[in-house]
Amino acid sequence: MRIARTLAPAAAPIYLQDIISGIKGLLSGQQELRRFESELKGYFGVDYCFLVSSGKAALTLILQALKEIYPDRNEVLIPAFTCYSVPSAIVRAGLKPELWDIDPRTMDFDYAMLPTALTKLNELNNPITPAHDPSRLLAIVPTHLFGVSADIERLRGLLNEHEISIIEDAAQIMGAERNGKKLGTLGDVGFFSLGRGKALSTVEGGIILTRKKEFAQNISDRLSKVHGYGVVELMKLFLKAIALALFLRPTLYWVPKSLAFLRLGETIFDPGFKIKRMSAFQAGLAKNWKSKLENFGAVRSDYSKRWSKLMKPSKDYDLLTIDHELNANPLRFPVIIHNDSRRKNILKESNDRGLGIMPTYPDSINGIRDLANGFEGQHFPAAKKRAKELITLPIHPFVTKKDMSKIAGLISGTTE
Numbered sequence: 001m002r003i004a005r006t007l008a009p010a011a012a013p014i015y016l017q018d019i020i021s022g023i024k025g026l027l028s029g030q031q032e033l034r035r036f037e038s039e040l041k042g043y044f045g046v047d048y049c050f051l052v053s054s055g056k057a058a059l060t061l062i063l064q065a066l067k068e069i070y071p072d073r074n075e076v077l078i079p080a081f082t083c084y085s086v087p088s089a090i091v092r093a094g095l096k097p098e099l100w101d102i103d104p105r106t107m108d109f110d111y112a113m114l115p116t117a118l119t120k121l122n123e124l125n126n127p128i129t130p131a132h133d134p135s136r137l138l139a140i141v142p143t144h145l146f147g148v149s150a151d152i153e154r155l156r157g158l159l160n161e162h163e164i165s166i167i168e169d170a171a172q173i174m175g176a177e178r179n180g181k182k183l184g185t186l187g188d189v190g191f192f193s194l195g196r197g198k199a200l201s202t203v204e205g206g207i208i209l210t211r212k213k214e215f216a217q218n219i220s221d222r223l224s225k226v227h228g229y230g231v232v233e234l235m236k237l238f239l240k241a242i243a244l245a246l247f248l249r250p251t252l253y254w255v256p257k258s259l260a261f262l263r264l265g266e267t268i269f270d271p272g273f274k275i276k277r278m279s280a281f282q283a284g285l286a287k288n289w290k291s292k293l294e295n296f297g298a299v300r301s302d303y304s305k306r307w308s309k310l311m312k313p314s315k316d317y318d319l320l321t322i323d324h325e326l327n328a329n330p331l332r333f334p335v336i337i338h339n340d341s342r343r344k345n346i347l348k349e350s351n352d353r354g355l356g357i358m359p360t361y362p363d364s365i366n367g368i369r370d371l372a373n374g375f376e377g378q379h380f381p382a383a384k385k386r387a388k389e390l391i392t393l394p395i396h397p398f399v400t401k402k403d404m405s406k407i408a409g410l411i412s413g414t415t416e
């Protein structure tokens with residue numbers, strides 16, 4: 001165990017002041033939740049907004065609602081490289097994930113390579129296999145990853161089937177906009193995560209946004225049958241908020257990091273998560289969220305631009321092109337390390353020296369053991385490659401100039 005200055009990989013700070021707002025929120029109850037909802041609706045320009053316990057809970061409810069509206073459809077098309085919470089939610093909703101490989105430069109779907117389900121849809125005369133019957137496709141989940149925005153309009157242009165819904169996974173990109181439209185509102189329905197390490201955090205939390213009335217009615221009915229947080233769960237939430245407020249600073253981050261059961265930075269496939277309505281405590285924690293989103297976003301934008309300048313792509317590593325002009329600031333700055341043993345070495349060194357460099361999702365979705373059977377014979381080489389190449393650098397307010405030069409030195413091999 002390392003007891004010394006340690007950088008967190010990502011951190012949307014929670015301050016003691018926020019926790020006081022959380023307690024006040026809890027005391028005002030429903031009113032606090034309605035406030036947060038109506039502020040979100042105003043800011044994002046949508047008619048309907050629902051607040052839940054996590055991003056994956058949001059996605060599950062969305063999928064369950066769609067499944068009820070289109071009962072003959074049961075497949076959900078997602079990027080072959082994405083957060084493991086996404087297939088977890090699909091399985092939780094009783095549906096089947098289907099994969100589409102990524103474009104390694106944008107991390108968006110690879111449009112040069114349409115999945116069979118879509119080519120069928122466009123009647124390109126491919127042989128029909130039952131597994132890819134387009135009439136089974138319920139939804140497609142374009143995803144904004146690492147500050148590079150997904151091209152939702154392009155996807156929309158490919159669909160001539162209005163029964164297939166576009167669910168915009170905007171978990172990583174709250175606050176960005178494209179052509180004057182806020183990301184998260186470009187699909188038929190979108191969701192954000194308010195988990196640890198996201199742009200804005202209420203310890204855990206999720207937001208559903210939509211303009212579709214029938215769909216919103218279904219979600220609303222569904223949500224009225226879902227439990228809220230119990231007293232014990234609220235206590236846990238409260239303690240986690242305190243822990244985050246105290247331990248995210250580099251002088252103390254070794255504490256939570258050394259507590260393995262907190263599973264910091266791990267990404268796991270687990271459809272057994274809880275689905276709850278958001279508590280008024282969380283809505284209270286989110287008080288002043290617009291200015292927080294702006295301030296934290298400005299810090300990440302600043303760091304992200306500095307990293308982009310500092311890290312000149314070389315034979316050893318590459319960078320993604322971040323959509324800074326859309327205010328799409330990554331949560332952690334992505335770097336592609338070509339050499340596997342070198343990458344492992346960087347991660348190990350960072351771990352020993354507390355530099356906050358992290359891997360991302362450990363494998364492409366078809367590499368998840370519990371799901372592998374469903375993808376036998378299918379290959380997603382770009383997703384697999386990126387999973388083995390990506391690392392992320394921290395870009396939160398606790399990172400100093402000195403940290404940056406240590407990290408840059410480690411990656412370029414000129415370590416002091």
Ligand SMILES: *Cc1c(COP(=O)(O)O)cnc(C)c1O
Binds near residue numbers: 057082
């Ligand atoms: C974090 C994340 C999610 C899930 O959000 P949780 O609140 O952790 O459940 C979904 N998709 C992406 C791309 C994410 O980064």
